[in-house]
Every structure is written in C-alpha cells, then in structure tokens.
Amino acid sequence: MNSIMSFISALGKYDFLQSALLTATMVGVMSGLIGSFIILRGMSLMGDAISHAVLPGVALAYMFGFNILIGASVFGILAALLIGYVASHSQLKTDTSIGIIFSAFYALGFILISLAESSTNLHHILFGNILAVSDQDIMTTAVVLGLVILFVVFFYKELLISSFDATFAQTYGLKVQLLHYALMLVLTLVTVSALQTVGIILVVAMLITPAATAFLWTQKLSQLLVVAALMGVLSSVIGLYFSYTFNWASGPAIVLVAAMLFGISFVVAPRQAGGQLWQALARRRRVRV
Template identity: 55%
Template sequence: MIQNFINGLYEFHFLQNALITAVVIGIVSGAVGCFIILRGMSLMGDAISHAVLPGVAISYILGINFFIGAIAFGLLSSLIITYIKNNSLIKGDTAIGITFSSFLALGIILIGVANSSTDLFHILFGNILAVQDIDKWLTIGVSIFVLIVIALFFKQLLITSFDPLMAKAIGMKVNFYHYLLMVLLTLVSVTAMQSVGTILIVAMLITPAATAYLYTNSLKKMLILSSSIGAISSVLGLFIGYTFNIAAGSSIVITSAIIFAVSFLISPKQKFIRKRVKV
C-alpha cells in the first residue's frame, strides 16, 4: 500500500499537489491553533470557519475567486461577534452561536440560489485531491504570510494570550492583537477549505494544538510540536484516504484525533495511566 502511494506521488500531479497542500495547511493550522486554545477561543474558530460559507457562495455567483468572499465574511463575522460581546450583556459564546448559525443559514440559502450544490459540496467537506496549481501556490503564499506574522509578533501574541490585563497595563494594544489573530484565523480557515472543508476546519485548528499542549508548557515548543502533528496527520490522512478511496479530509481529521487520544493516555502531563495504576 505504501509503495502504491509513493508510486502515485511520482505519477500523478494531483496527488503531489494534495500532499504539499495538506502538509502546509497542517503546519499553519497547528501554529495558529496554539493561540486559539490558549485564549479559550475554540468556538470562535468554529464560528469563523462556518461563517465563510456565504462569502464562498457569493464569490461563486459573481464568478470571482472564493478566497475574496470567504475572507471578507470571515472578518465580518469576527467583527460582529466581538462588537456584540463588548457592547451588550450578551456573553461571548452566545454571540458566537447567534452569528455562526445566522451566517451558516445564509450560506445554505445562497448555495440554493447559486444552483451549484455539486461544486460547493467540496467547500463543505473538502476535496484535497482536486487542488489545482493556483490553489496550491495561493495556500503556500498565505501560509508563509501567516507564519511570518506569528514570528514577528510572537512576544506580543504570547503576552496577550496568557495575561491580557498585564499586557494592557504595560501599554500593549490588546484589541489590535486580538483582531490580528482573527485575521490569521480567517486566512487559515479559508486555506484549509480545500483539504477538509468548512465542516472540519476547526478540528485541524484545535486537535494538533491540544495534543501538543499535553506535552509541553513552552509556547515555542508547543508551536513546533503542534505544527509537526498537523503535518504528520495530513500525510497519514492523505495516505489512508488515497489508499482506501475514502474522503481524504475526514481521514486527516480522524488521524489527528487518534494521535490526540493516544497522547491523552500516555502524555507525562496528563498522567492518566499513572492515575489509573494508583486506583
């Protein structure tokens, strides 16, 4: 089976594109996901990943690249959620639920208007084996940009993630870094559409980062480990999907979940097995 996969990589250009795109998305999702879980914003990742659907549908209707519409609606949803949370008695999770469900419903309506459920089906559930050269290079470009921003503002993102009150006290623009992270989250959500679709993007953002968190207390080590787990999950998931002719995006997510499950049992920080032995 492994040999068939390797032979396929040599023979088929679409499989080469899929592998490169999957690895790149795994790396950048793992990196951004670390900040998302440290800030307790997992639901925000879920909301933005689904809120981009209307933008994709509108882009399809207008005949423009879906990246444009998806990014616009992703940013719009984060602005609406933050505004509601900061300017009303409504809590953050409630604001996320309202915005998420509304944007998702709007996206489904627009898909019906576009009469293109066959094409937009891949946006919901992903089809990484159909990634074209332009999508691959766009994904690589966006991912490099996101990683550069993280490297440039690492210290600020670290402090505002762990202690926003102290960050504000020493003069840091906490809101600026919050919205910067929302921009990065939106960019990653849009690029990850091709591999796992909007339904499963949150798993790629959260699961590798959560797994890495079980092994280390250092954010730098967590970023490296999370990105590595994301890349490994992408390669193994693509291999399983291609070999057994099943959805590659779902295979990537399941592989990542299995790695988390094993880590949950064996990680030194978790001490799960040691606790069971004592009992």
Template identity: 40%
Template sequence: MMDLINWLVAPLQYEFMVKAIFVSALVGMVCAALSCYMTLKGWSLMGDAVSHAVLPGVAVAYMLNIPLAIGAFVFGVGSVIAIGFIKAQTRIKEDTVIGLVFTGFFALGLVLISKVRSSIDLTHILFGNVLGIADGDIVQTVIISGITLVILAILRKDLMLFCFDSTHARSIGLNTTFLYYVLLSLLSLTAVAALQTVGIILVVAMLVTPGATAYLLSDRFDVMMLIAMASGIFSSVMGTYISYHIDGSTGGCIVVLQTLLFLVAMIFAPKHGLLAKSREDRSITAADGKQLEK
C-alpha cells in the same frame, strides 16, 4: 519492506496526489501553528465561528465573479466584527454571541449556495476537495500560508502574551485590541487556506486538535509549537496517503488521524497523560497511607 515502499511510492505517480500531499502538509503546518494560540486563548469556539462564517462569502464571491478567497475573508472578518459589536452592545455572554453569529452566517451561506447549486458543489465547500485542487488555488494557499506564518513569527511574543494573559499584556503597553483583530484576521485567512483541504466543517478540528495535543506534551510554548506543527504535517500527509489507499474522504482521514494522535497523547503524555496522573494519584494515596500508619 518492499510493500511499505510501494505503499509510499504508489500515490506519487500521479500529479494530483503530489499536489494534494504538498497542500495538505502546508495547510496542516499553518493550522497547527495557529492552533497553539487558539488553545492558549481558549478560542476553539471562535475558530468554529469564523470557519463556518466564510460560507456566505464563498457564495457571494462566486455571484460577483471574484476570487472565492476574497469573499470568504471578508465574511470571516465580518463575523468577528459582528461578534464584537453584539457583545459590546448587549448583556449576552461571548459564547452565546458566537453561537448566534456563526449559525446565522452559516445558514445564510446555505441559502445563497442553494441559489447557485448547479455551479457550486456544496459538498466540496463543506468537506474539501484537495485531490481536485487547481493550480490557482495552490498559489492562493501558498500566499495565505506565507503571510500567516510571517505575521505569527513577527508578533510571536506579543501574541503569546496576549493569549496567555491579556490583562498583563495591556498593563505593559501592548495594544491588545490590535492583537485581538490580528489573531482573528489570521484565523479567517487560515480558514480560507484550509477550505480546499478539509472544507468548512472540518477546518475547526485542524485549528484545535494539533494545539491541544501539543499542550498535553509540553509546558513550553516554543516546544508546544514545534510538536503541534509536526503533528499537523504528519497527520495531513499520512491522512492524504490513507485516503488514497482506502478511497475515502481526504479531509476526514486527516482529522481522524489528528484525533487519534490526541488520544495517544491524552493517555501516554509523560506529565499530563492519564497514565501519569494515575501513577501520581497512587503515589499520593500511598504517601497518605504511610502518614496514617505513623
């Protein structure tokens, strides 16, 4: 028991760890809340696109000596506009357009970063550096997280209907175009907030995995949201603890833990898990066998 207490208390002796745990938990909660909508809408690839597209924005913002969040957000929204424009003007399917845009933006970011490599640590941008997060970045993350959560709360029902059935949402008078860009703007904001925690490459996992885990555990959206947020907070906090004790990548530990939670849910989910489906298949086979005997 004392070993467990010491394991939990030891990191709290350092201010940078307290900050890291707080920021990780906050980002984990926000990403998890948004991931429910991403899962319902089937936008995992869109999350990947936006998270990668912010890289050139970071480089441009540094060159212009403005907050990195501004550049990242502008390029994140710009990637969404580019995807919509190309899709509307060509016969190319959306998934192909997304792949073209996000790889193009990401490559542009790599080129720009290479020009200022001595000043910007590419590793921290790609994989995060929550252990070295500055106070200004904490304030920025708190503000972005607060804005995202408030908007999600205000538009919860409209966004849920839009993600579940956009045709029905349009038929009852909802402005689906507005909801489309609101959701993608929130996606860009969240990618910026998670930049310091897990970095550009791993943020897509935080925007997908908690929602996918919760989707296996509940058929009700409100319950799914609570499960996802609990999963996001738990994996973020425990991932930060584990990274401290094993001296490993914080973002990597968080995402690995989220993936393990998903695997547990995939196997043991009471209704949609592999074991439950196996029992259901056996019962159906047994019932069919009895029918044949009759």
C-alpha cells in the same frame, strides 16, 4: 505495507497526488500554528464560529469569480466584529453571541451556494476535496502559509503575552483588541486554505486537535508551536494516504487521524496522569536494572 508502497509509487506518478501532499503539508503547518493560539486563548468556539462564518464569502467568490481569500476575509472579520459588538452591547454572554452570529452567517452561505446551483461545489466545500487542488489553490495556500509564519514570527511576543496575561499587556500599552482582530483575520485565511483539505465543517478540528495534542507534550510556547505544526502535518499526510487508498473523503480521514494522535497522547503524554504513570514505571525499571 503494500498499500503504503503503492501510495508512494502513485505519488511519483500522479501530479494530482503530489499537489495534494504539498497542500496537506502546508495546511497542517498553518493550522497547527494558529490553532495553538486558539486553544491557549480558550477560543475554540470562536475558531469554530469564524471558520463557519466565512461560507457566504466563499459562495460569493464562486458566484462572481473574485478571489476566495477576499470574500472569506470580509465575512470572517465581519462576523468577529459582530460577535464582539453584540456581546459588549448587551448583557448576553460571548458564547451566546457567537452562536447567533455564526449560525446566521452559515445559513446565509448555504442559501447563496444553492443559488449558485452547484451541488458538487457544496460537497467539496463542506467536506474537502484534496485530490482536486489546482495549481492556483497551491499558490494561494503557499501565500497564506507565508503570511501565517510572518505573523507568528513578527508578533511572537505580543501573541504570547496577550494570550498569557492580557491585563499586563494592556498596562504597558499593547493594543490587545487590535491583535485579537488580526488573529481573527489570519484565522479566516487559514480557514480558506483548510477548506480544500478538510472542508468547512471540520476546519475547527484541524485548528484544535493537533494543537491540543501538542499541548499535552510541551511546556514552552515555542515547542508547542513546532509540535502542533508537526501534528498537523502528520494528520494531513496520513489522512491523505487513507483517503487515496480507501477512497474516503479527505476531510474525515485527516480529522480521524488527528483525533487518533490525540487519543494516544491523552494516554501517554507527560501532562496526563497516564503519562506520569509511564514515566514513574520507566524510572523504577531503570533503578532495578
């Protein structure tokens, strides 16, 4: 309790902590929203791949001082296109193609960062450094959050139908491929924002875990999106608290909280056997009273 009070009073005192809280909340919302579509489309591996493949773009942005979003987008989309190209122009399965492309991009990113000779940067990129976000980082994150919300709101029904029944979407003329690449582009932008909070290695956890937790609790897409965003925010904020209080790296702290929320849901959520048992017990208790 004491440490929670001191966390809250520190929030009132320190700008850096306020910035961290704001960023963590925004990243929690956007990764929950996009992560929902990633898990519904069975693209967890693709999400992991794209989030790693942006590394060369991030490195080049640091080296030459241009906007990190541009660098990351270029490499993210390039990776998505290459993965699609290799899978459709060979008899290899998509997961093999993903494995080849993303590891190559990741390796290239490492070499570029080592050329830039900045080991502190590397550590922050890999594991996140939420306690050091700049005002410009906050602005960038806010812009990405706005784009993500617009994307999900404007293309809600297209995202729904192409995730649920892609063949049907194709028969009525929806450009399913184009939507896929648009989603990949938005995913790269979310990755760049999540770099600050959890780092590149753990971005995939922010995409998948809160959305998976929400999936266990909901029966409608609109509810899934809201609950996933909420789980993302809860994980980020509680993780930030642990990070500040115990001086843990912010990324692992946030991801462990997200995993704990999932673990609890796995036992008690309505879509799980345990949750159904609970509900049955609750019903019986009500009958007896």
